[in-house]
Amino acid sequence: MTRASNASLLEVRALEVHYGAVRAVAGAAVSLGEGEILALLGPSGCGKTTLLRAIAGFERASAGEILLDGTLIESAAAHRPAHRRSIGMVFQEYALFPHRTVEQNIAYGLEQGPLGAVRRSQKAQERVAQLLQLGGLDGLASRYPHQLSGGQQQRVAVLRSLAPRPRLLLLDEPFSNLDPALRHEMREQVGLLLRAEGVSAILVTHDRSEALGLADRVAVMRAGVILQCDTPERLYFGPVSADAAALSGEVQYLDAEGEGDIAVTALGRLRLREPGRAGPCRVLVRPDWIVPCVDGLAAMVMERRVEGALTRLRVEFETGLQVSVAAPSGWLAGLGETVRLGVAVAVPAFGTEDASPGSEIRDGD
Amino acid sequence: MTFRFGRRGRQAPGFLWIPAVAVGLLSLAPVYYLAVRSTERGWEPWRDVAERSLWPLLVDSLQLAVVVVACSLAIALPGAWLTVRTDLPWRRAWAVALALPLAIPSYVMGLAVVAALGPRGLLQDWLQPLGVERLPEIYGLPAATLTLTAVSYPYLYIVLRAALRAADPSIEEAARSLGSGRLRAFASVTLPALMPAIAAGSLLVALYALSDFGGVATVRYTTFTRAVFLEYTSSFDRSRAAVLGVMLGVLAVTVLMLELLARSRYQSRLRSARTAPSTPIPLGRWRWPATGYLAIIVLVSEVLPVFVLCWWLGRGIAAGTDLPDVRGPLEHTLTLGLAGAAITTVLALAPAVLSARYGGFMARVVEQATFIAHALPGLVIALALVFFGIAYARPLYQTTWMLLLAYVVLFVPNALAALRAPLLRQDPHLEDAAASLGRRPFSTLATVTLPLARPGASAAFVLVFLTIVKELPATLLLSPPGYRTLAGVTWSTSSEAFLGSAALPGLLIIGLAALPAAVLAWRGDDESIER
Numbered sequence: 001m002t003r004a005s006n007a008s009l010l011e012v013r014a015l016e017v018h019y020g021a022v023r024a025v026a027g028a029a030v031s032l033g034e035g036e037i038l039a040l041l042g043p044s045g046c047g048k049t050t051l052l053r054a055i056a057g058f059e060r061a062s063a064g065e066i067l068l069d070g071t072l073i074e075s076a077a078a079h080r081p082a083h084r085r086s087i088g089m090v091f092q093e094y095a096l097f098p099h100r101t102v103e104q105n106i107a108y109g110l111e112q113g114p115l116g117a118v119r120r121s122q123k124a125q126e127r128v129a130q131l132l133q134l135g136g137l138d139g140l141a142s143r144y145p146h147q148l149s150g151g152q153q154q155r156v157a158v159l160r161s162l163a164p165r166p167r168l169l170l171l172d173e174p175f176s177n178l179d180p181a182l183r184h185e186m187r188e189q190v191g192l193l194l195r196a197e198g199v200s201a202i203l204v205t206h207d208r209s210e211a212l213g214l215a216d217r218v219a220v221m222r223a224g225v226i227l228q229c230d231t232p233e234r235l236y237f238g239p240v241s242a243d244a245a246a247l248s249g250e251v252q253y254l255d256a257e258g259e260g261d262i263a264v265t266a267l268g269r270l271r272l273r274e275p276g277r278a279g280p281c282r283v284l285v286r287p288d289w290i291v292p293c294v295d296g297l298a299a300m301v302m303e304r305r306v307e308g309a310l311t312r313l314r315v316e317f318e319t320g321l322q323v324s325v326a327a328p329s330g331w332l333a334g335l336g337e338t339v340r341l342g343v344a345v346a347v348p349a350f351g352t353e354d355a356s357p358g359s360e361i362r363d364g365d
Numbered sequence: 366m367t368f369r370f371g372r373r374g375r376q377a378p379g380f381l382w383i384p385a386v387a388v389g390l391l392s393l394a395p396v397y398y399l400a401v402r403s404t405e406r407g408w409e410p411w412r413d414v415a416e417r418s419l420w421p422l423l424v425d426s427l428q429l430a431v432v433v434v435a436c437s438l439a440i441a442l443p444g445a446w447l448t449v450r451t452d453l454p455w456r457r458a459w460a461v462a463l464a465l466p467l468a469i470p471s472y473v474m475g476l477a478v479v480a481a482l483g484p485r486g487l488l489q490d491w492l493q494p495l496g497v498e499r500l501p502e503i504y505g506l507p508a509a510t511l512t513l514t515a516v517s518y519p520y521l522y523i524v525l526r527a528a529l530r531a532a533d534p535s536i537e538e539a540a541r542s543l544g545s546g547r548l549r550a551f552a553s554v555t556l557p558a559l560m561p562a563i564a565a566g567s568l569l570v571a572l573y574a575l576s577d578f579g580g581v582a583t584v585r586y587t588t589f590t591r592a593v594f595l596e597y598t599s600s601f602d603r604s605r606a607a608v609l610g611v612m613l614g615v616l617a618v619t620v621l622m623l624e625l626l627a628r629s630r631y632q633s634r635l636r637s638a639r640t641a642p643s644t645p646i647p648l649g650r651w652r653w654p655a656t657g658y659l660a661i662i663v664l665v666s667e668v669l670p671v672f673v674l675c676w677w678l679g680r681g682i683a684a685g686t687d688l689p690d691v692r693g694p695l696e697h698t699l700t701l702g703l704a705g706a707a708i709t710t711v712l713a714l715a716p717a718v719l720s721a722r723y724g725g726f727m728a729r730v731v732e733q734a735t736f737i738a739h740a741l742p743g744l745v746i747a748l749a750l751v752f753f754g755i756a757y758a759r760p761l762y763q764t765t766w767m768l769l770l771a772y773v774v775l776f777v778p779n780a781l782a783a784l785r786a787p788l789l790r791q792d793p794h795l796e797d798a799a800a801s802l803g804r805r806p807f808s809t810l811a812t813v814t815l816p817l818a819r820p821g822a823s824a825a826f827v828l829v830f831l832t833i834v835k836e837l838p839a840t841l842l843l844s845p846p847g848y849r850t851l852a853g854v855t856w857s858t859s860s861e862a863f864l865g866s867a868a869l870p871g872l873l874i875i876g877l878a879a880l881p882a883a884v885l886a887w888r889g890d891d892e893s894i895e896r
Binding site: 058081082084085086087088089091093094095096099108109161163164166170 | 791795797800801802806812813816817
């Protein structure tokens with residue numbers, strides 16, 4: 001999945017940003033490769049938008065540094081102003097210029113001269129036309145932002161920021177103002193747009209499926225620090241800490257005894273993702289990792305709730321252990337039936353201090 | 366996101382600061398100079414004023430302010446509620462009509478009150494055949510109350526309208542769903558939510574009553590302003606006028622501080638509320654009494670002055686008296702109004718952009734500096750500029766430039782408020798977006814911020830024009846000799862027994878001011894007229 005080359009486009013090192021006495025970003029470090037799409041995932045107030053704005057040049061760093069193409073653009077002492085960074089930004093509320101048409105909004109970054117030339121170059125004209133077509137906005141070029149739907153406004157905002165071919169594009173919760181159905185569609189469209197343009201991008205979101213579904217790599221953030229930055233797959237199946245696990249998906253922990261490359265649990269002997277653990281520990285078993293399995297342990301379905309594509313079950317094993325299972329709704333397990341279950345993936349293990357036992361579901365938000 | 370709406374850390378372009386700071390200093394200069402002038406003769410004039418006139422002036426001024434606030438509340442609260450929340454017939458027209466006294470200067474209103482109700486006035490003329498020889502004395506507090514209530518209640522009305530419109534109607538619905546009747550829901554939920562707005566609006570009216578000069582002077586009620594004017598015109602030594610001016614200034618600034626405090630509380634309470642259109646409350650059989658009440662208000666505050674002036678004008682024409690030549694004054698008033706409005710709006714741009722789009726500590730300081738000058742009555746600013754002109758700006762003194770300078774100091778805050786409102790409504794990230802697209806700060810200002818300020822600028826221009834046309838004290842004190850304006854002519858002829866001469870210029874002022882006032886009220890620029 002990763003298309004990143006080795007050459008690092010953006011380097012953020014031990015960055016700190018303060019708002020008065022509040023440390024919003026507290027030593028964040030992350031890097032981005034050419035053509036890569038990175039998602040910053042975290043709960044509200046974790047500092048992800050502040051980090052993004054510091055990269056854009058709208059917030060000053062109090063410590064650490066930001067490098068673009070190997071050149072220092074931000075530190076406590078140095079600051080390259082936003083308009084000279086060639087870093088585009090898509091704002092949460094889009095920030096479309098209300099007095100300019102769709103076409104004029106998109107062309108804004110291509111206009112030259114201090115007052116913005118009224119006449120655009122031939123090349124700029126072609127670029128605008130190309131983008132309008134790419135975004136499927138051909139017929140709407142002379143509309144004003146307030147005459148557009150939310151999804152259309154969103155596309156204009158993305159196209160506008162792409163027009164001057166920025167080195168890097170930043171997107172601040174770009175889908176949070178759309179209703180869920182449209183959100184999914186726009187995520188696909190914007191993903192295609194970004195990849196069609198081959199632009200490197202950082203996307204800020206608090207929506208797990210958005211981050212995991214759109215990005216090449218996901219950085220999970222909490223309290224101003226980046227906990228882990230990995231591919232969606234590695235993050236979901238191999239979180240490095242209990243916090244990273246909770247931010248990237250639903251969590252449920254089982255007490256276990258490490259025995260080399262397996263862990264002995266009430267659910268049986270589970271393969272460990274990282275072998276070599278010995279003694280008591282806790283293993284992460286996300287509800288969707290428990291699947292029907294002919295030679296699995298028998299359990300009785302105690303509760304059952306269809307939530308669309310997934311059906312959520314609460315099952316009880318003969319030992320009395322209850323766990324939560326998220327199964328495809330196509331797998332019909334009725335209330336009171338006995339099913340046989342096993343764990344399909346190698347599970348990550350944590351120290352007994354880090355992870356809470358039991359199976360309560362913690363949400364990343 | 367916690368910091369989504371914070372504009373902290375936004376660096377305002379440096380070139381905006383120079384004009385903004387200049388405007389701030391300009392606003393403070395007269396205040397500073399008045400303070401200097403009042404202490405030039407030592408503490409002797411202070412002791413003199415404190416012993417002889419401070420106490421009665423304070424009592425009379427505050428008494429008037431309190432009575433006017435009470436009367437204004439009785440008009441503005443029902444007026445705002447009826448036009449915002451109920452199914453009153455012709456709601457929109459009433460909403461505009463109730464704001465229209467903004468077009469009537471206080472001295473014209475005072476004139477109309479005296480001409481209608483005073484000795485040998487209209488009412489007595491009509492009652493004479495019935496054997497009524499004398500009407501109760503109208504001069505003094507009763508006439509001052511009537512005059513100032515009629516011209517100042519719109520400020521409270523506009524604040525209350527805005528607050529009622531911003532208040533979430535669903536909180537009242539919530540109270541009713543919990544079993545409260547309509548009246549109890551209003552009293553227990555809506556009214557408390559309105560309290561800060563009521564406080565802020567009332568203080569605004571009090572400030573108006575304390576600052577007004579023309580109204581109290583025409584009905585011969587001596588408050589601080591009239592005392593300052595009498596000292597200024599009658600005695601050779603102007604220290605006492607300066608001392609009284611400083612005292613009035615301190616009083617006015619105190620009221621403004623209280624008002625800002627109340628305002629900050631109601632804005633933080635109401636701004637976030639969702640503004641859903643609510644179902645109008647049916648008035649039922651109260652429709653016509655309510656309409657009647659509003660009709661009486663409009664009749665007294667608008668129809669009466671216009672009618673009285675027309676009647677005197679008619680009598681003057683019938684009697685063949687020489688009407689004053691108003692062509693020159695009309696031209697002067699138009700010139701001053703248009704030039705003053707243009708200059709003031711342009712000068713208010715930089716501080717408005719700084720405070721609405723960038724914020725921060727320094728932008729607040731500049732804004733507060735202009736508002737201190739705004740708290741001071743026009744008469745005090747004019748007096749300060751007279752002293753300033755004589756001492757430091759001799760070439761400017763008694764030129765129209767000095768008069769324009771006074772208008773700028775007086776009305777920059779009005780223009781600033783009108784410019785700010787629409788700028789604040791725009792997405793705070795528009796300038797960031799322009800920067801992220803590679804635009805330099807100056808280019809961002811020219812292509813994004815200034816185009817957005819256009820609707821606010823037209824509102825500011827109209828508002829300042831309207832206010833200059835009505836303005837009296839600065840015009841009286843600072844006009845070059847022989848340079849007569851409509852306000853000046855109305856004032857100087859109103860002391861004559863026969864009001865026929867004052868009627869024409871008075872009507873012209875109302876005519877010039879009515880259209881802009883109606884436009885502002887109709888467009889619903891409540892936030893811009895508020896100041």
